[in-house]
Amino acid sequence: MMHRKLISKISMTMFAVCLGSYPAWAQLPPPPDKQSFADVYTGKSYSPYAGRGFPSRVYWGDTHLHTAMSFDAGAFGNRLGLDEAYQFARGDEVISSTGVPAKLSRPLDWLMVADHSDNMGFFPDLLAGNQHLLSDPLGKEWYDRIQAGEGVEVALDIISLFSQGKFPESLMYSPDTMPYKSAWHSTIEAAEKYNDPGKFTAFIGFEWTSLVKGDNLHRVVMYRDGADKASQMLAYTTMPPLGSPNPRDLWKWMSTYEEKTGGDVLAIAHNGNLSNGIMFPLHEQYDGKNLDKTYVTERAKWEPAYEVTQIKGDGEAHPLLSPEDEFADYETWDLGNLDASVAKTDDMLAGEYAREALKRGLAIEKKLGTNPYKFGMIGSTDSHTSLATAQEDNFFGKHSGYEPSPERMTHPFMTTDAGTLYAWQQVSSGLAAVWATENTRESIFDAIARKEIYGTTGSRMAVRFFGGWEFTEQDINNRQPAFTGYQKGVPMGGDLSKKPENAGSPTFMVFALRDPIGANLDRIQIIKGWLDDKGKTHEKVYDVAWSGERKPDANGKLPPVGNTVDVKNANWVNTIGASELATVWTDPDFDQKQKAFYYARVIEIPTPRWSTYDALRYGLELPKDAPTSTQERAYTSPIWYVPGS
Numbered sequence: 276m277m278h279r280k281l282i283s284k285i286s287m288t289m290f291a292v293c294l295g296s297y298p299a300w301a302q303l304p305p306p307p308d309k310q311s312f313a314d315v316y317t318g319k320s321y322s323p324y325a326g327r328g329f330p331s332r333v334y335w336g337d338t339h340l341h342t343a344m345s346f347d348a349g350a351f352g353n354r355l356g357l358d359e360a361y362q363f364a365r366g367d368e369v370i371s372s373t374g375v376p377a378k379l380s381r382p383l384d385w386l387m388v389a390d391h392s393d394n395m396g397f398f399p400d401l402l403a404g405n406q407h408l409l410s411d412p413l414g415k416e417w418y419d420r421i422q423a424g425e426g427v428e429v430a431l432d433i434i435s436l437f438s439q440g441k442f443p444e445s446l447m448y449s450p451d452t453m454p455y456k457s458a459w460h461s462t463i464e465a466a467e468k469y470n471d472p473g474k475f476t477a478f479i480g481f482e483w484t485s486l487v488k489g490d491n492l493h494r495v496v497m498y499r500d501g502a503d504k505a506s507q508m509l510a511y512t513t514m515p516p517l518g519s520p521n522p523r524d525l526w527k528w529m530s531t532y533e534e535k536t537g538g539d540v541l542a543i544a545h546n547g548n549l550s551n552g553i554m555f556p557l558h559e560q561y562d563g564k565n566l567d568k569t570y571v572t573e574r575a576k577w578e579p580a581y582e583v584t585q586i587k588g589d590g591e592a593h594p595l596l597s598p599e600d601e602f603a604d605y606e607t608w609d610l611g612n613l614d615a616s617v618a619k620t621d622d623m624l625a626g627e628y629a630r631e632a633l634k635r636g637l638a639i640e641k642k643l644g645t646n647p648y649k650f651g652m653i654g655s656t657d658s659h660t661s662l663a664t665a666q667e668d669n670f671f672g673k674h675s676g677y678e679p680s681p682e683r684m685t686h687p688f689m690t691t692d693a694g695t696l697y698a699w700q701q702v703s704s705g706l707a708a709v710w711a712t713e714n715t716r717e718s719i720f721d722a723i724a725r726k727e728i729y730g731t732t733g734s735r736m737a738v739r740f741f742g743g744w745e746f747t748e749q750d751i752n753n754r755q756p757a758f759t760g761y762q763k764g765v766p767m768g769g770d771l772s773k774k775p776e777n778a779g780s781p782t783f784m785v786f787a788l789r790d791p792i793g794a795n796l797d798r799i800q801i802i803k804g805w806l807d808d809k810g811k812t813h814e815k816v817y818d819v820a821w822s823g824e825r826k827p828d829a830n831g832k833l834p835p836v837g838n839t840v841d842v843k844n845a846n847w848v849n850t851i852g853a854s855e856l857a858t859v860w861t862d863p864d865f866d867q868k869q870k871a872f873y874y875a876r877v878i879e880i881p882t883p884r885w886s887t888y889d890a891l892r893y894g895l896e897l898p899k900d901a902p903t904s905t906q907e908r909a910y911t912s913p914i915w916y917v918p919g920s
Contacts, residue, residue, distance in 0.1 A: 289448040325881070328709035329728060329761045333737055334719060336385035337364070337663040338480070338707055339582060339655035340497050343372075344458060345391040345482075347437075349398030350421065350430035351562065352675035355661035359467035360388055364663050365447045365475045372675040377662055378667070380792065381735070384714050385476035386663060388462065389495040392438070392510035393518070396458030397448045403536035411445050411918040417709040427676040433755070438489040438614040440706045442514075450509040450517050459509055463502045470501075481510040483542070487561050491549040491617040494542040494578070496529070496657075499720040504538035515677045518916040521562070527571045541724055545582035547632070547659065548590045551612040552623030555632035555648060557639070571639060571647040580723050583629045583910050584654040584705035591652075591876075591910055592630045595621055600816050602800075602833075602878060606702040606732075606906070611693040618693035633814035633913060634804045637870045641806060651726030651912030652874070654705020654733075665733035667905065668845075670703040670885035677701065684886055693853050699901045703885045704732040705753060708909070710739075726746040726768025726912045734907040736796070740767040740875045742914035744775055746782040746859045756857070760784055764843055767874070768912040773920060780865035781916060785819065786857035787877045787909070795852025796822060797836040799905065801860060805871035816821045819860040822853035822880075838881040840904040845891040847904075852880040867918060874913040878906050 298788025320326060342360050354372040363369045366382030401408050402416055408414040436442045448455045463479055470477040477495055485492035498505050511528040512518030519525070529540050547554030553561040559564065579810050583590050597603040611618045625631045629652060637647030646756055656663050659674040661732040668678075677683045677698050688696045710727045711718040722728060730739055739757060743764025750759045764784070765771060789796050798821040804814045818833045825834045837851045862873070881904040890897045897903065 285699055317595055321754065323758065328712070329757065330712050330722065331757065332711070333381050334384040334709045334711050334714055335430075335735055336383050336476070336707050336709065336719070337655050337665075338385070338387045338497060338543065338653065339389050339482070339585065339657045340386060340457060340479075340661065340663050341390055341482075341657070341659040342388055342655070342661045343399060344395060344462065345432050345659065346398040348390075348431050348628040348661075348674060349402060349418075350426050350433055351428045351659060353660055354675075357461065359388060360661040360663070361465065361469035361477055363661065365469070371660065371661075371671060371678050375671075377664070377669075377671060378458060379664070380666060382475070383663060385478065385719055387480040387495070387497055388466070389480045391484045393484055393490040393512045393514055394442070394448050395462075395481075396454045397446070398593075400454060404687050408446060411443070413443055414446050418444060429692050430674070430676070434571040435614055435616075437484075438486045438616065440486070443821070447514060449514065450512055456509065460506070463505050466781055467502050469778035470716065473713060476714055476716055476719055478716060478720075479505045483511055483513060483525055485513045485519060485522065485525075486613060487553065489549045489612040489614040490553050490561065491546050491613040492520065492554065493546060494522070494525060494544050494546075495582075496525075496540055496542050497720065497723070499539035499716055500536070501716070504536040507520055507536050508532050508808045509829045514593060520885055523570065523573065526577045529577050530754065531733050539720065540645070540874050541580070541720070542578045543580045543653070544578055544579065545585060545655070546590065546613070547581075547589050547627040547629070548608055549587045549613040550609075551617055551619060552626035555626045555635055557626070557635050566639065566643065568645065571643050574647040575645050575649055579726055580653050580728060581629055581632070581650040582655050583652040584702070584732050585657045586702050586704055588622040588656060588702060589704065589732070590627070590629055593624050593628050594735075594851040596624055596628060596631050597814060597816075597917060602876070602906070602908075606704065606905075608696070608700065610696055611691070615691040615693045615696065629910075630802065630814065632802065634806075634814060637804065637806040637872070638810060638812055638908050640870065642883065649915065650725070651728045652730045652910045653707035653723075653728050654730030654910075656705065665704055665706050666889050667733065667883060667885045670888070671699050672698075676859060679889070681895060684889055684895065685898055697898065699886045699898050702732075706731050706733060706735065708735075708738070715729065725767050729909055729911040731909040732905075732907045734793045734879060734908050734909070735790045736793065736877060736879070738875065738877050738909050738911055740911045740914065741765065741784045742769070742771050742873065743782055743784075744772070744778040746784045750784055751786065751857045756786060765914060767914060769914055770920060771914060771916045774867060781861045782859055782861045783873060783875075783914070784857075784859050786855070787853045789879070794847065794852055794907065795849045796856050796880045797852055797878045797880050798822070798833065799856050800876045801873055801879070802876060803862065803864075803871060803873050805866075805869045807869060815864070817860070820856040822856065823851065836880050838904060840881050840883055840887075842883070842887055842903045845888045847880070848884050849880070865870060870918065872913040872918045873916075875909075877909040879908065881906050
């Protein structure tokens with residue numbers, strides 16, 4: 276039976292162990308009985324924090340930021356380099372490429388600059404008028420157009436040529452050239468410069484920008500290592516003969532790197548929604564080859580996380596795939612592939628979205644023995660401005676051609692035969708949240724590898740999710756829920772322990788605390804996916820905790836939370852919703868013979884969208900189809916149930 280518990284009246288201090296920032300918890304009375312006291316205080320030390328080995332704090336970051344070093348970002352007008360990117364992320368005020376002062380509301384804890392590995396260093400040289408590049412007619416043409424203020428149009432030309440595999444070889448900076456090597460060295464050097472263990476973590480990384488005739492297969496590659504190891508091999512590219520667009524070749528390169536250096540790397544795929552169905556194959560890879568044991572085991576090994584939300588559209592779910600989910604249509608981009616050269620068709624969608632991928636993974640595991648899509652979920656920006664912004668009221672666009680200005684909302688972002696994407700459709704998203712023991716490369720990387728992570732669309736709500744067999748409502752009332760979560764279950768990203776003989780259905784403990792400067796919470800949902808006895812996958816969305824006195828109707832649908840957004844003044848008030856929500860939930864539809872996964876989705880009350888802030892600040896009318904409000908959300912990594920494990 277489903278249990279629901281609203282804790283808006285319970286002290287915020289119960290989350291102190293989770294957040295590590297509220298000392299007032301000690302003023303509260305002890306747990307209500309001796310047994311719960313004994314479960315928390317093990318007898319090893321009076322202080323429950325002495326010897327604590329589990330993560331007690333969430334660290335906020337971005338795995339996917341581009342600087343002027345990326346050839347498309349530079350062409351779009353980005354003039355900010357590696358220094359400015361790190362300075363901004365750690366909380367400094369900088370001047371954007373278009374001359375606008377910019378600063379985060381709160382610093383990030385960590386950042387990975389992920390400039391494109393292909394043609395790294397090309398654009399700075401083009402902008403500087405490198406004679407080698409200007410000696411090429413097309414290079415000279417691009418240079419002249421950029422000087423004439425046509426950088427955005429040049430960027431779109433560059434992206435189109437690269438997407439279609441037609442970028443001129445004469446203008447390509449391949450890894451065996453000195454300019455490329457110098458650019459990679461600069462990338463490493465900047466990360467080393469700004470890495471400050473315990474205070475701010477700067478990761479070495481790059482984006483491997485695989486495109487198959489415009490169909491997106493991008494990954495970012497993250498290093499656990501410093502310069503001593505990362506400098507031993509150049510970043511891997513997609514252009515033959517030194518690179519490849521095939522993910523299997525990327526995984527081989529990653530394996531070679533680890534064997535050669537003794538280091539550690541991982542990859543994070545993103546924007547499956549722009550892959551036209553090839554990001555999460557069920558039967559065949561993009562090249563027509565069948566999935567095999569090597570493919571599924573290698574993908575599972577090297578890709579522990581997926582970037583589920585970012586500026587080019589949300590990738591959790593699609594309304595055509597999840598018609599019963601009223602929140603599935605969130606900031607959806609489904610016009611076509613990356614360069615919109617091929618329009619989207621409905622049959623492509625199942626290979627593009629995270630929830631469907633998680634379901635497909637169960638089916639593939641049954642056939643091939645390994646689940647290739649057993650990933651955790653994060654968000655990141657994919658900003659090409661050097662500015663890792665994700666808040667709606669601080670939106671600096673995807674690239675410098677769409678930094679704050681009165682014109683940016685109404686200008687077409689991309690127009691092809693497939694249709695038009697407008698600038699107002701850019702999404703102010705997202706952030707990566709990591710439960711780690713400390714703010715270091717090693718700790719954060721390890722947390723991503725074990726999938727104790729979640730993604731948000733920009734809000735910094737604190738969310739924890741545990742699965743087990745014996746959680747009770749009393750556990751959520753405990754002032755130290757994280758202790759109970761680790762003692763009795765597994766955190767997000769893990770597998771449920773083997774089902775005890777006397778156990779019934781699995782139980783899940785989930786709790787969420789609003790962003791301290793953000794909106795109240797509407798509800799917590801648990802999304803379940805499973806594989807039935809006939810090999811068919813299913814999904815169901817459960818409302819498990821919510822604010823107010825709402826009650827589900829006869830069909831189980833929970834009424835909307837309401838909307839306090841003042842569109843005219845781009846404001847809202849927290850007179851609805853709850854500052855915190857928590858529950859222990861038992862799966863009412865559990866079948867011990869069926870593989871399943873569960874993840875939590877936390878949804879805020881409506882708040883103004885970035886386009887609404889622009890309308891106020893510039894005195895504009897909103898475009899006809901632009902939403903006035905949004906409901907920010909968080910997606911946890913799943914917890915999996917594997918029968919008999």
